Structure formats: structure tokens, C-alpha cells
Amino acid sequence: MEQKLTVELQADETPGQALARTVTSPECLSASVLTICQNIDQSQITEMVGELKQQTAAIRADDLSRAESMLIAQAHTLDGLFARLASLALTTGDLDAMERYMRLAFKSQSQARATLQTLGELKTPKQIAFVRQANIGNQVQVNNDSGASRARARKNKKAPNELLEVEHGERLDTRATGSAGGVDPAMAALETEHRPKKSGRKGRIRA
Template identity: 40%
Template sequence: MSKKTLNLQTTGPNDTHAEVMGKLFVDGVLPLALLAEGFAGGYSGAECDLTAMHARMETAADAAASGDLGGLERMLAAQAQALNLMFTELARRASANMGQNLTTTEAYLKLAFRAQAQSRATVEALGEMKNPRAVAFVKQANFAQQQQVNNCTPAPAREIQNPQNELLEDARHEQITLDTRTTRKASRSNPAMEALGAQHRAEDGAGQSKGCGK
């Protein structure tokens, strides 16, 4: 039979009972000790002292915090063995109901496979604890052949362009001046530079001009 009396030790001369209980519950070890005591008290003939269990769990927690994982490794190894025994017993019960009650057989098989999966997960956790996997931090992987990736390089700020202003600027600096005046008639001040008039054009379709001898 379990002893549910917990002997508390004050950490300071002025600590009250409420303050000590608050620290223990926030620390996290005492609630788990109470939970473990509740499950352990169900065993026939088992006697569990709550104060001793709390002290033992505090020792294990302090060892794990300091880097000593030996206690946790032993715990995981024992859990894997216990889960394997659960799988064996559940599978045996499923086999005993095979051919008689299909629903019961299926229920036992589901529970057996769950216990097997938990046992495997516990073994994997133990293996990773003993041999941690190397973690590679990859920022970005480049699988393209023509792709260039510049990590940690800030992109240059793009210059904001205004197409309308550019068009106005080009029109202002490269403006073409058009002569909008009316066309005047050519004067005869320089006949030599005058266009061919009526007296120099051909008289007939033969291409002979006036005043030119044959």
C-alpha cells in the first residue's frame, strides 16, 4: 500500500507551506511523482512511498539536465521490452479467438500492432539518443543548370522610371522644327537654277526639245 504523505523541506527560512508547494508544482517533478504514485499503487502488495519517489525522480531529472542520459537510456530499454511483451500477449489472445470471434480477434490484433509500433519507436528513440544524427543546415539547393542563387546578398533597388517623363524629355531636347509656311512661287532672279520650264521641254513624244538641232 502506498504512503501518500509527502515530507517537504523548505528552501528558505521564511518560506511558507503554500510557497513551497507552488515551487514544487511549477518545477514539474512533483505532479509527475503524484501521477506515478497513482499508477504504482494499484499493484497488489506494492508499497510506494511518495516522498521517496519524488526524491528519486528529482535525482533522475537533475542527472538528465546535467547531461547524464544513462537513466533515460535504461528507462527506454525497459519500455521497449515491456511493449514487446504486450505485443506478444495481445497477439496470443488474438490467436486464441481466431475462428471463433472475428471482432475480438481484430481488436486484439490492432492493439498488438500498436504495441509493436510503440516498441519500435522506443528502440529508434534509444538509438538516436546513443548515436545522434548529424544535422545539415541547407539554406537553398540549386538543381537547375542555368540558375544562379546568391544567398545573403541584398538585391539592388530598382530605379523607378517614369515613361511619360522620358517621352516629354525626348520631345523637348530632340524636337524637330517644321516649316508651316505656305509654298511660294519660284522667282526668276536666277533662271539658270530654275526648274525646266515650258521652253525647254519636248515638243512631241520623240523627246526633242525646242531650239536643239538634229
């Protein structure tokens, strides 16, 4: 039977654009695969697309019942594969075949566990783990700031000493001595100009 796909033309959209939008939609791509896997006549692809759009709308409305049913069904399927492959491994007389079967069995077991874990996270989101991660990030940021602050403090502590040595080096250097000794040159000039004359009293004392 000829395949029939209904294409809805939206406003300000050409027929070619409408066809491209429809065939590339997730619902249409999934319907194409499902019709082949389930051996459904491709003339029913429009109904398949419509059903998938309804399930997509339910997810957008926070209705996760379909997703929960899908995950639990997949977990049962993977668990059945594990049991089947493990049975084949135990009943075969070929060591290499047994190793291959057991490897596939353990992969099925791991996938079943991961599927159930996803189902649990879907029903109970890990909000606490998200908060813990945010706290760790803040702690790392604070530690980085503390390290930078300590580095700046050491630099600022060293800077005044260096500045003091440059600007006031003469006063800090106790080894350097002036030629005038302990007398200020300005004061020495005043002493010479205003020196009092010798008095007779001073001569009498010398006698």
C-alpha cells in the first residue's frame, strides 16, 4: 500500500518548508522506525506520528507515566536477556563461547541496573546532590580568594619597608657619618656670626 503522510501547512510557510519540518520532527523519525520494527503498514504512519505527538505533549505537561512504564519494561527486557545469556554460557561446552555469552550477560545486567537507576532518579530527582555540588564550588572560590588575599598581604607588608629604605635610606644607614659631626651646618654659621666678644671676666678667670 502506498505510504501516506499528512503534512499540515502552518501560517507563512511554503509546502516545501512544511514537508521538511514534518519529516525531520522527532515524532516522524520515530514513527518511521517503529513501523518497520513492528511490521506495521507504512500507510498508518500518520496515526503513529499523531500518537507520538500526544505522548510528547504529556511529557511537556510533566506527565511522566509513559516514561516510567517504558523504563520498567526495558529493565525487565534486559533482565530477561541476562538470564538467557547466562543460561547459554552455562550450558555450552565451548570455553570461548561461554566467555562471550557471559560478557554479554553482564552487559545486559549492567544496563538493567542503569535503567532502574534512571527510573529512580526520574521519580525522585537528586536535588540534594545538586546543592552539595554548588557548596563545593563556593568553597573553592573562597579558598582561592583567601590565597590571593594572603599573597596581597605579604606584598603590602613588604612594600613599606622597601619604600622606607629608598626614601629614608640616609637615616636608616647608621654607618654613614656627616663631615660636620653632630652640629647642624646652619646652626654652625649662626654661631660664627653672632659669637660674643671675649670679656675681661674670662681673662681674669684664666689668670
